[in-house]
Amino acid sequence: MPAGEFRYPSSPPPETEDDEGWVWNQIKEEARCDAESEPALASYLYSTILSHSSLERSLSFHLGNKLCSSTLLSTLLYDLFLNAFSTDPSLRSAAVADLRAARVRDPACVSFSHCLLNYKGFLACQAHRVAHKLWNQSRRPLALALHSRISDVFAVDIHPAARIGKGILFDHATGVVVGETAVIGNNVSILHHVTLGGTGKAGGDRHPKIGDGVLIGAGATILGNVRIGEGAKIGAGSVVLINVPPRTTAVGNPARLVGGKEKPAKHE
Amino acid sequence: MPAGEFRYPSSPPPETEDDEGWVWNQIKEEARCDAESEPALASYLYSTILSHSSLERSLSFHLGNKLCSSTLLSTLLYDLFLNAFSTDPSLRSAAVADLRAARVRDPACVSFSHCLLNYKGFLACQAHRVAHKLWNQSRRPLALALHSRISDVFAVDIHPAARIGKGILFDHATGVVVGETAVIGNNVSILHHVTLGGTGKAGGDRHPKIGDGVLIGAGATILGNVRIGEGAKIGAGSVVLINVPPRTTAVGNPARLVGGKEKPAKHE
Amino acid sequence: MPAGEFRYPSSPPPETEDDEGWVWNQIKEEARCDAESEPALASYLYSTILSHSSLERSLSFHLGNKLCSSTLLSTLLYDLFLNAFSTDPSLRSAAVADLRAARVRDPACVSFSHCLLNYKGFLACQAHRVAHKLWNQSRRPLALALHSRISDVFAVDIHPAARIGKGILFDHATGVVVGETAVIGNNVSILHHVTLGGTGKAGGDRHPKIGDGVLIGAGATILGNVRIGEGAKIGAGSVVLINVPPRTTAVGNPARLVGGKEKPAKHE
Numbered sequence: 001m002p003a004g005e006f007r008y009p010s011s012p013p014p015e016t017e018d019d020e021g022w023v024w025n026q027i028k029e030e031a032r033c034d035a036e037s038e039p040a041l042a043s044y045l046y047s048t049i050l051s052h053s054s055l056e057r058s059l060s061f062h063l064g065n066k067l068c069s070s071t072l073l074s075t076l077l078y079d080l081f082l083n084a085f086s087t088d089p090s091l092r093s094a095a096v097a098d099l100r101a102a103r104v105r106d107p108a109c110v111s112f113s114h115c116l117l118n119y120k121g122f123l124a125c126q127a128h129r130v131a132h133k134l135w136n137q138s139r140r141p142l143a144l145a146l147h148s149r150i151s152d153v154f155a156v157d158i159h160p161a162a163r164i165g166k167g168i169l170f171d172h173a174t175g176v177v178v179g180e181t182a183v184i185g186n187n188v189s190i191l192h193h194v195t196l197g198g199t200g201k202a203g204g205d206r207h208p209k210i211g212d213g214v215l216i217g218a219g220a221t222i223l224g225n226v227r228i229g230e231g232a233k234i235g236a237g238s239v240v241l242i243n244v245p246p247r248t249t250a251v252g253n254p255a256r257l258v259g260g261k262e263k264p265a266k267h268e
Numbered sequence: 269m270p271a272g273e274f275r276y277p278s279s280p281p282p283e284t285e286d287d288e289g290w291v292w293n294q295i296k297e298e299a300r301c302d303a304e305s306e307p308a309l310a311s312y313l314y315s316t317i318l319s320h321s322s323l324e325r326s327l328s329f330h331l332g333n334k335l336c337s338s339t340l341l342s343t344l345l346y347d348l349f350l351n352a353f354s355t356d357p358s359l360r361s362a363a364v365a366d367l368r369a370a371r372v373r374d375p376a377c378v379s380f381s382h383c384l385l386n387y388k389g390f391l392a393c394q395a396h397r398v399a400h401k402l403w404n405q406s407r408r409p410l411a412l413a414l415h416s417r418i419s420d421v422f423a424v425d426i427h428p429a430a431r432i433g434k435g436i437l438f439d440h441a442t443g444v445v446v447g448e449t450a451v452i453g454n455n456v457s458i459l460h461h462v463t464l465g466g467t468g469k470a471g472g473d474r475h476p477k478i479g480d481g482v483l484i485g486a487g488a489t490i491l492g493n494v495r496i497g498e499g500a501k502i503g504a505g506s507v508v509l510i511n512v513p514p515r516t517t518a519v520g521n522p523a524r525l526v527g528g529k530e531k532p533a534k535h536e
Numbered sequence: 537m538p539a540g541e542f543r544y545p546s547s548p549p550p551e552t553e554d555d556e557g558w559v560w561n562q563i564k565e566e567a568r569c570d571a572e573s574e575p576a577l578a579s580y581l582y583s584t585i586l587s588h589s590s591l592e593r594s595l596s597f598h599l600g601n602k603l604c605s606s607t608l609l610s611t612l613l614y615d616l617f618l619n620a621f622s623t624d625p626s627l628r629s630a631a632v633a634d635l636r637a638a639r640v641r642d643p644a645c646v647s648f649s650h651c652l653l654n655y656k657g658f659l660a661c662q663a664h665r666v667a668h669k670l671w672n673q674s675r676r677p678l679a680l681a682l683h684s685r686i687s688d689v690f691a692v693d694i695h696p697a698a699r700i701g702k703g704i705l706f707d708h709a710t711g712v713v714v715g716e717t718a719v720i721g722n723n724v725s726i727l728h729h730v731t732l733g734g735t736g737k738a739g740g741d742r743h744p745k746i747g748d749g750v751l752i753g754a755g756a757t758i759l760g761n762v763r764i765g766e767g768a769k770i771g772a773g774s775v776v777l778i779n780v781p782p783r784t785t786a787v788g789n790p791a792r793l794v795g796g797k798e799k800p801a802k803h804e
Contacts (some may be wrong), residue, residue: 034409040348041410044339065338066420070601070610071580074338080576107471108427108448110408118416140646141570142577148654152602155423155443155691155710157728159644172445174423175461175691177708177728177754180644189468192425192445193461193711193729195754195772203643218445218463219489219507221755221772236463236489237507237521239773253521253773253789302677308616309678312607333606334688342606375739376695376716378676386684423691423711440713442691443729460693460713461729486713486731486757504731504757505775505789521789 020096023112024055030113049113056085056092059116063127067149080142084130091133094166095126097186101169105189121170121190124156131160162196165212172218179207185230191218199224199241211246233267288364291380292323298381317381324353324360327384331395335417348410352398359401362434363394365454369437373457389438389458392424399428430464433480440486447475453498459486467492467509479514501535556632559648560591566649585649592621592628595652599663603685616678620666627669630702631662633722637705641725657706657726660692667696698732701748708754715743721766727754735760735777747782769803 031049035042048065052058060081068074085091102115102122109115115122127150134143143160151157156170158178165186170176172192178184181204182196194216198206208222211229216222217236228234229246238255248257248264259265299317303310316333320326328349336342353359370383370390377383383390395418402411411428419425424438426446433454438444440460446452449472450464462484466474476490479497484490485504496502497514506523516525516532527533567585571578584601588594596617604610621627638651638658645651651658663686670679679696687693692706694714701722706712708728714720717740718732730752734742744758747765752758753772764770765782774791784793784800795801 038407038410040344041413044413047339071583076576107466107474110412114409114412118412120416120419139574141650142574144646144650144654145577145580148656151656151708151710152689153420157708157710172419172425174419174425174445175443175711175729177710191465192463193443193755195728197727197754197772198643200751200753206643215468217468218465218491219461219487219755223754223772235507236465236491237505237773239771251522254787306675306678308612309681312681315607375734375742378680382677382680386680388684388687421688440687440693442687442693442713443711459733460731461711483736485736486733486759487729487755503775504733504759505773519790 020055020092023096023099027055027113027116030111034113048117055095056082059095059126060085062117063123066123067127067146067153069149072145072149081130084133088133091129094129097166098122098125098168101167101187105169106171120154120156121173124150124154124158124173125164125168125170128158128160128164132163135160181205182207184210185212185214187213189215191216191236193219195221197221197223288323288360291364291367295323295381295384298379302381316385323363325350327363327394328353330385331391334391335395335414335421337417340413340417349398352401356401359397362397365434366390366393366436369435369455373437374439388422388424389441392418392422392426392441393432393436393438396426396428396432400431403428449473450475452478453480453482455481457483459484459504461487463489465489465491556591556628559632559635563591563649563652566647570649584653591631592618595631595662596621598653599659602659603663603682603689605685608681608685617666620669624669627665630665633702634658634661634704637703637723641705642707656690656692657709660686660690660694660709661700661704661706664694664696664700668699671696717741718743720746721748721750723749725751727752727772729755731757733757733759
């Protein structure tokens with residue numbers, strides 16, 4: 001189907017001064033429109049989006065519902081998330097940047113509310129950011145309990161110590177594994193089944209460092225404390241054990257640079 | 269253990285005129301037998317199979333239970349599934365063809381009821397068909413909500429717009445990703461971790477087209493609007509970016525045709 | 537972060553005569569410490585660990601909670617697990633050996649209780665051992681129902697007939713698939729997305745046999761009734777269709793032995 005058939009604008013408008021407010025208004029507008037056209041979803045959309053006064057409340061409610069269990073109650077998780085999002089504006093702006101990333105970079109993403117409600121990669125990433133905050137506050141048992149629920153519910157396994165920038169798209173997201181000392185820059189796109197892992201040979205700082213604007217294809221496995229330069233592209237199914245220079249492409253198992261190590265082909 | 273040890277017939281009988289009725293009777297017979305031998309399962313088998321008057325009711329109840337959440341109630345989902353299965357005979361015959369596919373092609377599938385109750389690939393595929401119907405009826409927010417639940421619960425991510433034939437075996441199924449414009453023919457077998465994805469370079473019609481009778485091995489990644497001809501085989505772990513002619517085999521990363529592009533070895 | 541920052545001992549003490557009792561005491565001590573420092577977890581830790589009189593009761597409660605559904609009640613599962621763990625000391629000693637394996641081999645595992653509570657690979661493996669026992673007692677429908685729940689909840693798909701030794705680390709674990717006739721020795725480490733599968737060409741005994749002390753990297757696919765010798769290492773992303781001699785390394789797609797088939801490089 002041509003993308004234009006759908007009723008939402010085909011690309012989001014540029015960022016405004018109050019970007020969070022603008023995106024939240026957009027989400028509520030979309031939810032109202034969907035609730036009207038689909039009565040079967042009206043109650044779900046009301047409880048998850050329309051009854052809330054802000055993006056942080058809606059997101060906290062939705063994450064609490066998704067991640068709760070009979071022993072980790074949704075109310076406890078709601079309070080935990082809301083407290084984190086309310087007191088840390090960087091968590092909110094990262095969430096908004098991630099919503100924009102999905103909307104701009106994923107042709108299958110039809111609206112902000114679609115991403116907020118349905119993208120397990122988006123939800124896992126927001127919950128991870130809260131787990132990471134708890135980890136840095138030395139509330140590690142709670143950070144690890146949250147990590148475990150994210151891995152059970154979304155099949156996305158990001159160690160709470162891993163550092164992740166903003167404007168991140170975890171597309172499809174099932175099976176993603178990100179190790180304890182991994183670092184991911186801004187505006188990175190990571191497909192499903194991607195591993196940022198260790199080689200098993202070293203302790204300490206043992207996981208990949210991913211530069212800004214990198215694209216990592218489905219099923220790629222990047223192992224060890226290697227550096228993937230900004231704007232680099234990693235082919236689907238690659239096994240990467242080497243540094244990849246900025247704006248170059250690595251493919252294959254084991255991965256080699258396209259154009260060779262001496263003269264890698266740069267793009268853009 | 270030799271397959272013959274088990275108490276169900278080792279292969280299903282040929283299709284009959286009322287195939288759906290025959291398979292449903294078989295399922296009830298198996299469930300009765302299991303409930304008698306295993307009291308711990310009696311109540312589960314009664315509520316999921318034996319209390320229902322038809323395959324469509326049993327399947328709708330089971331899917332509703334598996335996919336419901338605190339905000340998407342099982343009763344809503346049950347009504348949704350039952351309405352779709354009751355009014356669309358092609359959904360029912362596809363389900364029966366899928367049950368037969370598992371029974372015939374998977375040596376570990378011991379009975380129809382085993383597949384109906386336990387195969388996440390079978391259940392995800394039936395739920396997808398309902399999501400696809402909703403998508404075509406322009407009930408897209410509901411189709412996407414269902415898609416999201418299928419991805420959360422089964423770790424099987426099939427875009428509701430993707431078109432899938434009948435007689436499909438999604439074996440193990442964890443991690444399968446099928447993109448928006450992918451098309452899968454009839455009698456196709458797809459193992460776990462298989463991706464039918466885009467290359468990220470194009471919008472519009474950007475996903476693979478899989479012919480009848482194709483077998484795709486575990487972890488294979490097929491990207492772009494390429495055509496996999498009928499009866500072709502794709503090796504486990506392959507990364508396929510090219511068309512594959514009918515009845516040929518492709519293996520490796522990047523995948524090459526066995527026998528070469530000029531003279532690919534045909535099988536059967 | 538340096539591992540030494542954390543408050544638990546950085547490596548577990550040697551095995552004692554009453555290893556199970558020692559580990560259980562350690563777990564309770566860790567849980568008490570965490571409950572005190574993190575009131576948000578106190579009730580969870582009390583109900584899951586501190587209120588129980590033994591490791592087998594705590595583990596049975598936790599597995600019952602994780603794997604239950606609206607049709608397979610947690611009380612039924614709790615009784616099932618507790619009965620198996622209480623009457624079969626080998627299940628308990630295997631659980632203790634697995635806890636030690638995670639603690640020793642995974643640098644990100646900070647405590648025994650962290651593994652018991654949060655490692656989906658550990659929990660899936662303990663539940664599998666109970667499913668395997670049921671399978672051998674000819675309670676196959678129940679074994680398969682349990683198998684299905686493990687696959688849904690943890691995205692770990694181990695056929696109940698598969699035989700697995702002790703001291704096993706399933707690290708991250710998402711997407712692991714182990715076929716019906718696979719055998720895994722003792723002290724094996726298996727990363728996420730690993731498949732021990734069939735080639736689809738044969739029935740009967742058709743899955744890999746993994747020797748003691750083998751390490752299988754992330755995303756490796758081992759297919760067919762091949763033998764991976766003791767202490768062998770299988771590289772991440774490999775596709776292995778051949779026997780691998782003891783203490784040798786196989787890498788690539790298709791996998792080759794490092795050093796060649798005639799003179800493979802042995803390690804250790």
